[in-house]
Amino acid sequence: MPEFEIEEKGLKSVNVVEERKELYDYQQSDIDAIFDRLENAKPNFHLLYQLPTGGGKTVIFSEIVRRYLKNNDKKVVVLTHRIELCKQTSKMLKGFDVKNKIINSKVKELPDQDEYSCFVAMVETLKNRINDEKLQLDNVGLVIIDEAHYNSFRKLLSSFTNAFILGVTATPLSSNVKLPMNENYDELVVGDTIKSLITNGFLAKATTYSYDVGLTSLKVGINGDYTVKSSDELYSNMAMQEKLLHAYTEKSLGKKTLIFNNGINTSLYVYETFKEAGYPIRHLDNTSTADERKDILTWFKKTPDAILTSVGILTTGFDEPTVETIILNRATKSLTLYFQMIGRGSRKLANKNNFTIIDLGNNAARFGLWDQSIDWQHIFKQPEFYLDNLRDDTEIETHFKYVMPAELRAKFAKTADVDFDVDEHHKDIIANNLRSKVVLERSLEQHANMCIDNSEELVDAKKLAKELEGDVEWRMKKYASCLSHCSKNYKEWLIEDYNIKLMLLIGKKFRASL
Numbered sequence: 001m002p003e004f005e006i007e008e009k010g011l012k013s014v015n016v017v018e019e020r021k022e023l024y025d026y027q028q029s030d031i032d033a034i035f036d037r038l039e040n041a042k043p044n045f046h047l048l049y050q051l052p053t054g055g056g057k058t059v060i061f062s063e064i065v066r067r068y069l070k071n072n073d074k075k076v077v078v079l080t081h082r083i084e085l086c087k088q089t090s091k092m093l094k095g096f097d098v099k100n101k102i103i104n105s106k107v108k109e110l111p112d113q114d115e116y117s118c119f120v121a122m123v124e125t126l127k128n129r130i131n132d133e134k135l136q137l138d139n140v141g142l143v144i145i146d147e148a149h150y151n152s153f154r155k156l157l158s159s160f161t162n163a164f165i166l167g168v169t170a171t172p173l174s175s176n177v178k179l180p181m182n183e184n185y186d187e188l189v190v191g192d193t194i195k196s197l198i199t200n201g202f203l204a205k206a207t208t209y210s211y212d213v214g215l216t217s218l219k220v221g222i223n224g225d226y227t228v229k230s231s232d233e234l235y236s237n238m239a240m241q242e243k244l245l246h247a248y249t250e251k252s253l254g255k256k257t258l259i260f261n262n263g264i265n266t267s268l269y270v271y272e273t274f275k276e277a278g279y280p281i282r283h284l285d286n287t288s289t290a291d292e293r294k295d296i297l298t299w300f301k302k303t304p305d306a307i308l309t310s311v312g313i314l315t316t317g318f319d320e321p322t323v324e325t326i327i328l329n330r331a332t333k334s335l336t337l338y339f340q341m342i343g344r345g346s347r348k349l350a351n352k353n354n355f356t357i358i359d360l361g362n363n364a365a366r367f368g369l370w371d372q373s374i375d376w377q378h379i380f381k382q383p384e385f386y387l388d389n390l391r392d393d394t395e396i397e398t399h400f401k402y403v404m405p406a407e408l409r410a411k412f413a414k415t416a417d418v419d420f421d422v423d424e425h426h427k428d429i430i431a432n433n434l435r436s437k438v439v440l441e442r443s444l445e446q447h448a449n450m451c452i453d454n455s456e457e458l459v460d461a462k463k464l465a466k467e468l469e470g471d472v473e474w475r476m477k478k479y480a481s482c483l484s485h486c487s488k489n490y491k492e493w494l495i496e497d498y499n500i501k502l503m504l505l506i507g508k509k510f511r512a513s514l
Helices: 025-040 057-071 083-095 123-131 151-160 194-199 228-235 238-251 264-276 290-302 335-343 363-367 376-381 383-388 393-397 406-412 422-431 437-453 458-466 469-483 488-512
Strands: 004-007 010-013 046-050 075-080 100-103 118-122 140-146 164-169 187-190 205-210 257-261 281-284 307-311 325-328 354-359
Touching (some): 100 123, 205 363, 281 290, 422 437
Parallel strands (some): 046 187, 257 307
8 A cells, every 4th residue: 555645635645656456356346347337338327336445446447447448449537526536546547557647736738638548637627627618528438436425526427428437436325415326327336345345354344332422412514414513512521532531541542543523623622632641642634734744644654552633634535554443533424424434444454454443423323333234225226215214313312321430330339230221110100100200219219229338427428429420310311201302401400309309318318227
């Protein structure tokens, strides 16, 4: 794999020519399937090809370009949405003996067009040149669209009405639900699965650790995903910072770790939290200068236990195979982004067969585990049905279970069972025609006994009661959900009233035991 350095808005490959890549059986099989359509379909057929991140999409379409040019007297255009992908693609094509020219912002005209059979272009740049009538690509027979789920490519399809269009993506789900991919593509060819690529030794195996996070405070923006502002408010608070630090020390201590956030403020808080804890960490976002990015990524590559906290810059066009842990310190409703983030850790090395995923956004509960089977044909044909049936945050949170932190659990060592299933108790009192508040009475009884059994003095018992804040909030939240349609003020009152009653009950029980 090539190393990376930085340029104005991203990463760029070191100036070396890619070596010709060996094609694996599954890649060759997919190439044959694509050529079957290419050779037998109508000239303006639009084909979409899906293959997981790390499966070698660039290798595959580079071989397709080489083979197409060998057998056809027409030209090929490869479209990307980011400049660093242009450069990486151009170098890969050269490795397949395909002479190509990059059409970037510096290219205003193409007087040397006849010298090239393949062009690699940024969508916006090519669109502007065509609209300005300063550039016309002649005799194009094949257009390949990398990261085809982005809708920016739609702008150029009308410029290649007689060409075969091949879109390539890991997730054939449009970034805009109102512009489904089945409107622009006639057929989807599905490549090997993540599970198969793992089994056959092409991708590292992931172990996912999910930490329950309440997301009801998050707001969804016009793009269909959670807003940066609401994410910053949630993930910047002290409780979430402590949860993140705990998750890292529990599951990733000493491992090279990449943390994804939804806001710059959150990432900066993460940086300060880990720095104060004494861990090696750097922060990177799209406002960093070229020199800063180069320095940070060089440091990240060379430092075995490096932690890099980032925002929206390393999901595509970045490849650091030595990453051992991916932390999703954010929630997303984008299936594509979910796979892109995790894909940064899936590269396999001689000494790396596994990697860790730490999920702090209920993403695995929403989309399923990274290597779980997905019916891409169904998603391609009925994207709205798929999106409408994703589990929402309220449903996900009903399955949460409060787990008392180990340090706190040790303070209640004399109590055999500290768990309390509010839902089960509520079902029981309904079945027995009892009042709902009996659930609270049973919970208070257990909490009071826990505090008394593990204390010598009344003052110590009341101190323990105050440490049950998280457990109390959790129980009251579950109780309120059983009642349904409770206002925020009522929920807050429930917690306050419960704590008062708990202190009174502890005092009453303690005095009765004297």
